[in-house]
Amino acid sequence: AKSMGSNQVCFYDQSMDQVARERSALAMDMRTGFDRGEFELYFQKQNNTMTGEVIGFEVLLRWRHPRRGMVSPVEFIPIAERTGFIMDLGDWVLRQACAEAVQWRNPLRIAVNVAPKQLANANLPQRIREILAETGLAPERLELEITESGIIADQQHALSIIRQLKALGVKIAMDDYGTGYSSLSTLQLFPFDKIKIDRGFIDSVVESRQSAAIVRSTLILAQSLDIPVLAEGVESAEHLRFLQDEGCEQVQGYFYGRPAPISDLQDVVNPVVDA
Ligand code: C2E
Ligand code: CA
Ligand code: CA
Ligand code: CA
Numbered sequence: 001a002k003s004m005g006s007n008q009v010c011f012y013d014q015s016m017d018q019v020a021r022e023r024s025a026l027a028m029d030m031r032t033g034f035d036r037g038e039f040e041l042y043f044q045k046q047n048n049t050m051t052g053e054v055i056g057f058e059v060l061l062r063w064r065h066p067r068r069g070m071v072s073p074v075e076f077i078p079i080a081e082r083t084g085f086i087m088d089l090g091d092w093v094l095r096q097a098c099a100e101a102v103q104w105r106n107p108l109r110i111a112v113n114v115a116p117k118q119l120a121n122a123n124l125p126q127r128i129r130e131i132l133a134e135t136g137l138a139p140e141r142l143e144l145e146i147t148e149s150g151i152i153a154d155q156q157h158a159l160s161i162i163r164q165l166k167a168l169g170v171k172i173a174m175d176d177y178g179t180g181y182s183s184l185s186t187l188q189l190f191p192f193d194k195i196k197i198d199r200g201f202i203d204s205v206v207e208s209r210q211s212a213a214i215v216r217s218t219l220i221l222a223q224s225l226d227i228p229v230l231a232e233g234v235e236s237a238e239h240l241r242f243l244q245d246e247g248c249e250q251v252q253g254y255f256y257g258r259p260a261p262i263s264d265l266q267d268v269v270n271p272v273v274d275a
Helices: 014-035 074-083 085-100 115-122 124-135 155-168 183-189 199-203 209-225 237-245 263-269
Strands: 039-046 055-066 068-070 107-112 141-144 171-177 194-197 229-231
Touching: 014 055, 014 074, 014 085, 014 199, 039 085, 039 263, 055 085, 068 074, 074 085, 085 107, 085 115, 085 124, 085 141, 107 171, 115 155, 124 141, 124 155, 141 183, 155 171, 171 183, 194 199, 194 209, 199 209, 209 229, 209 237
Parallel strands: 055 107, 107 141, 141 171, 171 194, 194 229
Antiparallel strands: 039 055, 055 068
16 A cells, blocks of 8 residues: 555555456466357347348457356457457457358348457458458458547558458448547548447437437438448437437447347348248
């Protein structure tokens, strides 16, 4: 414990040590856990706002830790980014997701999250080309979700990689729209195929006039740029109604379904069709 002057004593140092220890324990477990097959893909539906029809899935990584139980990607992705393990992990997610989707009778699109470090790597387009060739997935069925933090460090480099990816035929979505610094200029500069409005705005869209205004103006802007918008975090009929009224084309959220293993979604990916 360190003295903070007057009578205060602070135990932060000790607890910070604990957090750091916890993090390095997770970092070490990650490689062995990966080798032991503890990582799994979950899939969350994306729906047409007007018809409710499933139009694709976002792929979300899960870690089934033998002692800790399910570890959230909110915890382990930042650690994987710091240690560099995200490169192997991200590569595995892409390959697994494409290998899974190619087996479906219903040729739905899959959206895969790409971490800033992956996007910064000049080999990403080549790697994706290989994965598409190995798995046989049609390029237009793969959408890569990138965040603003992935493109601000070196915009020109990011733009060049994104252009190469688009030349392969894959789609690019801007994730977490509205949470970055320069969302407007980013939209102008990068050839996005989709904008995903961050769920923080949808969460408060019914109560907060401010959130409603941000969502509305994003929809107007996207419309004028001719880019489809997906709203994340749609949890209720009220959320859905608002987005229907405002002309948002696509939604994703607990209202239509939580992320789930693909075995739970067979009715969607392999529907039984009447002869
Ligand atoms: P994200 O890319 O913004 O993913 C959406 C998150 O919102 C997911 O959390 C999803 O489960 C959650 N979500 C979806 N609908 C709702 C809803 O209606 N209400 C609420 N409250 N939440 C909803 P999840 O699966 O815990 O993932 C968290 C983050 O971890 C992701 O945020 C993404 O940044 C990262 N992540 C997950 N999988 C991967 C991956 O394979 N690669 C990378 N680089 N990052 C990943
Ligand atoms: Ca995402
Ligand atoms: Ca998001
Ligand atoms: Ca997010």
